[in-house]
Amino acid sequence: QQRLQAQRHPSFEYQPNRTGAGQTATETTNFLNQTALLAEAAKRAQMACVMRDLDGMEL
Incomplete structure (x- = not known):
């Protein structure tokens, strides 16, 4: 009997090149600004949503 080996999809092995990422003040500031906007x-x-829900309530 032959066992079938599970094959991983190539994207599973992907590792982005993060060399030097986030090392400049500009990059960090940009990231923090985007986070603050979000x-x-x-x-x-x-x-x-809270105001919508409160609007529908009766006291």
């Missing part, structure tokens, strides 16, 4: 958008979306 956090602000998430906060606004959350508040919009």
